[in-house]
Amino acid sequence: MERPEHPLRPQRLETLTQEAVELGILSLSGSEDGFGIWDHTDSAEAMLFNIGTLRHLGQANPGVAFSWHRSSLAHGLAKLLGFTLNQERFLATTLSITGHYGLGRYSLARWLKGSAIPPEEQDVLGDWLNRQQHASPIVAAEDWQTLLWPQWSDGEVVWCLSDRAGESVSRCEAQHGFDELSSYLVQAHEHGDIRSLDASQTRSIYQRMLKADCIGLMAIAVGALQRGQTLATEYAAIRKQGGKRIDHHPAVQFMLGEVEMTLQHAEAALGMTTRPLDELDLGVLLSMRARLHESLCQAANHVVQVHGGIGYMRDCGAEKIVRDLNMLKLQGGGTREIPLFLAAWVEK
Amino acid sequence: MSLNMHLDGHLPSTHQLSPHWQYGEFPVLARQFTHYSSRDLWEADTARLPKALAKIRRAARGFAEQHIAPLASAADLAEHLPVGECLPDVQRLLIEAGKAGWLSYFMPAPLGSMPWQAVTQPPIWQCALVVEEFSRACGGLMLLLSAHHLGCMPLLLSGSPGAITRHLAPVYRSCLNGDPHLVAFAITEPGAGSDAEEGHGAEVYRPGVVATPAPGGYLLNGRKCFISGGDLAKSATVFAALQGEGMDSWTCFYVDADSPGYSIARTEMKMGMRASGAAELEFNNVFVPNGRLIGGLRKGWALNRATLNASRIPVAAMGVGLARAATELAVDFARRYKLGGKELIHYQDVQLHLATMVAETRAIRSLIWQEAKHAWKPRQLNASLCKFHATDRAQHVVEMALDLLADHGSLHEQRIEKIFRDVRLTRIFEGTNQINRLSLIEDWQEQLLPLDSHSPIVGV
Structure with missing residues (x-):
């Protein structure tokens, strides 16, 4: 974060990741039971560790935090499903939990609840997870090799480990944020290595993955805004306008106050998630995500605005926080369709 | 459009319950108040403009689509260029824009390129129409082409025929002849963005660029920052306080970029609008003759x-x-x-x-x-x-x-x-x-x- 205008190079990210694996912050799928991110989700303490670690990482670098979060979920899921992953490079495997666009509208919620799904909604769900027909966007470390993702196969959701070399993968231009990572459009040729479980097991795992992803994205985002708050308050304390510090002007005080309010709300929301993952309701988490990301993005914009012109410049660091928070909002299907999901989730 | 085509949740426009086609069958008098045209929104808005402005809007859109939009992505993704350098395609765009009159439209011929039919409309309106079209194609290239007008504005608003004929007219002529002469507007100073834009702040701000009287003119010293287009500008309208005085002494100086002591210290790496540079200008004993003082002493604010x-x-x-x-x-x-x-x-x-x-x-x-x-x-x-x-x-x-x-x-x-x-x-x-x-x-x-x-x- 010292020079935000110079993104972390892929080699540096690999080295850092290797160090994090050695420190036990990240666990490979082949390792014994460890204490890395998302290794445990069955107690409040474990969740506190997952959330706290991702928040701290988000404070330092949201792009790095995102890649570690997604690869941690991938390694955990691979272990559960018996997939064999590259044990030399943690970031060689990444995960995409949602379909090619959005959040599956209301069909995903109905399927997760085990409700009867009318044929047209089944078509939406099947199409949403049709990896052969649609290219899905993913954001990952440059040299990823395998992708773990759900697919639709013969009327069921299955888990698939796709090899990059065997799929149609096109690298995109530099994306909006997460300067340390790259974007790709991935379209499957084959079904790849597949694990098919019974429907209730698949639904249960899918829910757990969605919940963990949702919490992870929120935790990283809160960390990113905390960094933004530090930048804004420190700058406002030294910058003068009209002969006095800008944090003595109500125009700036309001923006700093909004940032603080957003963080307080976010803290309270994240605090509610420090319970065993299975006790948390997916609908509640998605509701939080929809509101939280909206307000976090707005607050990050206040951070830039407090800085004025310099906030727009890359060497300041504030504009990167806005871009990274936008990225976090747009991942995992984005937030626009969450109300549709929730309407189906609470449907009688 | 096929007669039966429709979006989900809506009836086809030919359906018995779709009212629009039926308005056309109302009696003549009723049709005058009901039967509207559902043409393209942009076209409809353009048609409502005074003719001269509609023509400008169409021309601006055409130029933007032909010359600006194709460069937008490359100009945005390009490496941060060294000070004073410009992508060859962008340089060509500047030449084309100049020749087409997009860098000189605040004055009619023979001084500028504003069509005579448009002189009855406020130039700000014309500018707003052009800026919308250019922004739609690329924010950064729009800024490159538009910051120039901001730089020229003090020359125009000074109301001085001398400033217009001696300074602005040659700028416009050069642009029209295919040798783009960009002008930058330099007010912001390191440590003072808003103080240059708000009276209450300016009252207590100690100016950073100072003009000291010298035989036949003034010597400028200090720095300006975040100057849009300042890296490529051949001249700039620079606002400076008089030696030993406050912001109320601000005076506008028209400065050539090749004056001895004038330099570009750096250009910023920006979040967006990357096709336009934001430059830090340094003035080290830059001599500006009295004839380049714009609008009068202490009239700069x-x-x-x-x-x-x-x-x-x-x-x-x-x-x-x-x-x-x-x-x-x-x-x-x-x-x-x-x-x-x-x-x-x-x-x-x-x-x-x-x-x-x-x-x-x-x-x-x-x-x-x-x-x-x-x-x-x-x-x-x-x-x-x-x-x-x-x-x-x-x-x-x-x-x-x-x-x-x-x-x-x-x-x-x-x-x-x-x-x-x-x-x-x-x-x-x-x-x-x-x-x-x-x-x-x-x-x-x-x-x-x-x-x-x-x-x-x-x-x-």
């Missing part, structure tokens, strides 16, 4: 504020252009991207989302046109209001476009993420939107005061 009043409506138009681009791209995405076997635009929630974006975009354009059409003498209150409201709402529209595309929104190829980075600047420059809100109140004081219970209600 007022000239600066008048320039901002003239430029804030066009800045608001940047917001419209960027919001429009985001809306058009979102509509395009919804028309071609399929989910569940049908295009997204068939889904009701997507239709609601797009409808809001269209309404927001057209609402800010209406505001701007309403103000611009009367902007012969742009009032600070109206100009600031346009600027902060239009740019705030524009960013909201762009965010809605990003949300609609979800994971696809972050991809550069979809173009909306760049628009977000571009629109973000419009809420900061030309006075932050907070400063512009205070600027509205400052200008409203005469109506708001005195504060006593017998004062009549103030009109809004």
